[in-house]
Amino acid sequence: MSDGTPAKYGGEPVREELLGYGGQQIRQQDKTAVSDALDGDYITRGPTVERFEDRVANVVGVDHAVATTSGTTALHLAGRAAGWGKGDEVVTTPLTFASTAHAATYTGAEPVFADIDPETRGLDPDAVRERITEDTQGLIPMHYGGHPADIEGLLEVADDHDLTVVWDACHGFGGTWRGEGLGAQRDMGVFSFHPVKNITTGEGGMVVTDDGDLADRLRRLRSFDMDYAPEGHEGEPWYQVVEGEGYNYNITDMQAALGLSQLDRLSEFKSRRNEIIAEYDDAFGDMAGIHTPPATEEADPFYHLYAVEIDERFGCSRKEFVNAMHAENIGVQVHYVPLHYHPFFQEEYGYERGMFPEAESVYDGVVSLPLFPEMSDGDVEDVIAGIRRLHRYVGE
Ligand SMILES: Cc1ncc(COP(=O)(O)O)c(C=O)c1O
Structure with a gap:
């Protein structure tokens, strides 16, 4: 650790090895679990996947959980199970990863962006109301960084417009x-188990729901939309019927074994993330020009991201901040370039910059600091030292 000149301006970096912004923690028990799964009868979707689904349903407190190959494919299945399609509109946030909106686009529905509440960085219910038309069929809010969006307000809009x-x-x-x-x-919730997320299965995702019909539909779509025991074909065990356009989004027993083993350390992961967050809050709470993430009294979030916002009082732009951190070997990241800035959403749906001022203003300052359970105390100190030395240097 060094307090001198920032590396970007000629000093020595605070650390030699690059620190990513997120990442998995794999222990011997995870390796053993995966290796044991390889000795099982199934190395595709088998009984371990069912056990993983049951544990996830239990953690979340829902009746059904359907595992898939990623958060993206989970969103796809959820959009299909919702029955969205061509001619429908689905309201969602522009400050998210593209897969959120693809839950609509993959089905042929149009993603209709609404602006966010800059405090929660999730959808603003009033902005959602303004975007409702007679074609609106769905809503996809995103809990940015793990901080709950305005769930009550958004459910009210959903109720009013079915x-x-x-x-x-x-x-x-x-x-x-x-x-x-x-x-x-209600109606469905989607998780990702990518390595930077709260637990990992390598790649993986899950849809959860209390609705048994939706769960059946999700399971069917996950495996080719196939009826494996169709009526009228009793005594013909080979006769399987494709009833629609389904997918192969089956996750494997090896991945589920990793997921189960990670679930054993869920509270450990959360405590470590919270310790790091407390250190960051302490270090940056009173620093000029750096806005720390909001607190919440209504929730006990499990934070995936610690995303600060940098403003002019810090002494440099967000771009300079990111590049200065990278020069220190601190791999900060930006979540997200708003979806309406991307060529796909502009060309397909006519979006332009300037349409969602709150999302744009958050985007202009936002930076995610490294946050993951495998970070050592020294790693956390490096991040704090790197930011402090930059602040001192550019703030003068
Ligand atoms: C908000 C959000 N939605 C969906 C996804 C897609 O998840 P996956 O990477 O598991 O496909 C991500 C992943 O980065 C995400 O951050």
């Missing part, structure tokens, strides 16, 4: 809101 809600809870697995699991609010 919308199917798919919560993109990819950032918030393991968190609670008013004592309920995040993602458990």
